[in-house]
Amino acid sequence: MTQNIYDTTEFFEGYSQLPRSLAGFEGAPEWPAMQAILPPLTNTRVADLGCGFGWFCRWAGEQRASEILGLDVSENMLARAKEMTSQSNIEYLRADLEELSLQPDSYDIVYSSLTFHYLANLDSLLANVYQALKPGGWLVFSAEHPIFTAPSNPGWISSSQKRTVWPVDQYLVEGQRKTDWFATGVIKQHRTLSTYLNMLITHGFNLKHLNEWKPDSEQIRLQPELAQELERPMFFIAAAQRL
Amino acid sequence: MTQNIYDTTEFFEGYSQLPRSLAGFEGAPEWPAMQAILPPLTNTRVADLGCGFGWFCRWAGEQRASEILGLDVSENMLARAKEMTSQSNIEYLRADLEELSLQPDSYDIVYSSLTFHYLANLDSLLANVYQALKPGGWLVFSAEHPIFTAPSNPGWISSSQKRTVWPVDQYLVEGQRKTDWFATGVIKQHRTLSTYLNMLITHGFNLKHLNEWKPDSEQIRLQPELAQELERPMFFIAAAQRL
Numbered sequence: 001m002t003q004n005i006y007d008t009t010e011f012f013e014g015y016s017q018l019p020r021s022l023a024g025f026e027g028a029p030e031w032p033a034m035q036a037i038l039p040p041l042t043n044t045r046v047a048d049l050g051c052g053f054g055w056f057c058r059w060a061g062e063q064r065a066s067e068i069l070g071l072d073v074s075e076n077m078l079a080r081a082k083e084m085t086s087q088s089n090i091e092y093l094r095a096d097l098e099e100l101s102l103q104p105d106s107y108d109i110v111y112s113s114l115t116f117h118y119l120a121n122l123d124s125l126l127a128n129v130y131q132a133l134k135p136g137g138w139l140v141f142s143a144e145h146p147i148f149t150a151p152s153n154p155g156w157i158s159s160s161q162k163r164t165v166w167p168v169d170q171y172l173v174e175g176q177r178k179t180d181w182f183a184t185g186v187i188k189q190h191r192t193l194s195t196y197l198n199m200l201i202t203h204g205f206n207l208k209h210l211n212e213w214k215p216d217s218e219q220i221r222l223q224p225e226l227a228q229e230l231e232r233p234m235f236f237i238a239a240a241q242r243l
Numbered sequence: 244m245t246q247n248i249y250d251t252t253e254f255f256e257g258y259s260q261l262p263r264s265l266a267g268f269e270g271a272p273e274w275p276a277m278q279a280i281l282p283p284l285t286n287t288r289v290a291d292l293g294c295g296f297g298w299f300c301r302w303a304g305e306q307r308a309s310e311i312l313g314l315d316v317s318e319n320m321l322a323r324a325k326e327m328t329s330q331s332n333i334e335y336l337r338a339d340l341e342e343l344s345l346q347p348d349s350y351d352i353v354y355s356s357l358t359f360h361y362l363a364n365l366d367s368l369l370a371n372v373y374q375a376l377k378p379g380g381w382l383v384f385s386a387e388h389p390i391f392t393a394p395s396n397p398g399w400i401s402s403s404q405k406r407t408v409w410p411v412d413q414y415l416v417e418g419q420r421k422t423d424w425f426a427t428g429v430i431k432q433h434r435t436l437s438t439y440l441n442m443l444i445t446h447g448f449n450l451k452h453l454n455e456w457k458p459d460s461e462q463i464r465l466q467p468e469l470a471q472e473l474e475r476p477m478f479f480i481a482a483a484q485r486l
Contacts, residue, residue: 147390147414152406163395167408169474171390172457193436194453194479207450210437214415231412236437 002098002118003187006074014182024055030213030235037209037239039138041065044108049097050115054081061087071095097125102132112141117188130203133242145233149177149190166232205240212236245341246430249317257425267298273456273478280452280482282381284308287351292340293358297324304330314338340368345375355384360431373446376485388476392420392433409475448483455479
């Protein structure tokens with residue numbers, strides 16, 4: 001079972017105060033890039049893996065998706081999601097994504113935001129997602145970029161030239177990374193970009209788009225601190241299709 | 244026209260002494276990974292973009308490729324390639340790869356080793372390569388990894404924790420990088436991995452495999468200094484197919 005850090009009080013209280021938790025897409029600067037590669041949602045059946053507070057599920061409802069399933073391991077997050085949701089075609093279920101078994105040939109779109117880097121057994125999840133999609137269906141997901149997850153000491157450093165750099169090491173040493181983020185010992189899985197993409201390809205997906213997210217100039221104008229995100233990618237977004 | 248640094252005396256003399264120049268594949272630790280994703284070459288028509296001293300062309304001849312075309316911008320390298328080649332089905336031609344025009348539907352395999360990161364106009368080259376391949380044909384190439392090309396100061400640094408790290412900055416700022424490598428002011432083009440892959444996808448290629456190269460344990464045992472290559476990838480290798 002995946003570490004359920006979201007249900008520890010310390011982590012949940014911190015995480016709940018993040019812009020993306022309070023304001024949803026308004027606080028998630030990568031959302032416009034993700035939205036841009038999503039297919040139209042009207043009359044689609046959608047699953048959201050790691051739905052959190054349900055921001056995407058409610059947005060999918062507004063886009064007139066016909067049925068929306070939000071899955072998450074965190075009881076706290078699902079409870080908050082349900083409180084904020086009034087649409088009747090959205091269902092939230094607690095699930096361990098590493099042991100997921102979605103119905104075959106059922107979904108038009110499987111979506112997942114910043115969840116896959118927590119899963120050790122991503123391979124079996126992707127196998128399940130592939131068969132759960134209808135032919136022509138889409139998997140659109142984001143995850144922390146391997147440049148961001150790799151370092152043994154993830155944090156900006158000032159090099160001797162007085163530039164601020166991101167200290168990459170262990171990029172090709174895949175596996176668990178422990179970081180302190182709202183709580184100590186948050187466990188992530190570091191995988192290279194090629195491992196993510198080859199997993200998709202091996203399961204039969206056709207890679208249609210990859211985005212190593214960066215802020216655009218308008219976002220930097222409004223939030224100057226985002227300029228630092230040009231130095232190294234924090235997230236990547238991928239869109240892949242079942243043929 | 245691409246900078247032809249290979250024909251400056253200083254650069255050529257240095258480059259000629261590299262293990263990969265002297266010993267070919269024996270001195271190129273990424274070759275086994277590249278060889279592993281190449282389709283069988285027997286009876287294929289092959290083009291090698293940036294053929295250098297012709298190591299791959301001669302190997303393709305040994306694999307019984309039927310016709311092999313080696314292209315390079317460097318007269319020095321082509322002259323050396325011709326000296327070392329006796330097979331009659333290998334032709335070497337001088338060409339600016341940014342203005343290449345290969346015959347349509349003609350090649351089974353287009354190969355390129357560590358060349359694309361020198362080309363500013365890669366997009367038009369890939370368009371030409373796509374139409375030059377027969378349906379089902381393959382493009383297999385390596386390039387310097389964007390983690391390697393990104394930094395404003397590419398060189399290992401010791402962080403405060405006494406670890407040696409690779410100082411990534413400007414990853415998302417694409418464009419020219421000048422480095423000093425055998426000569427001053429060697430010009431490379433930094434592109435993100437997503438830019439490389441989306442270019443392939445946009446031109447119609449189907450990505451079949453991506454490898455962010457790392458040495459295996461046997462290579463590290465024989466050449467312990469290769470262990471540092473686990474910290475950050477120097478090369479990536481991609482295989483893509485025309486459908």
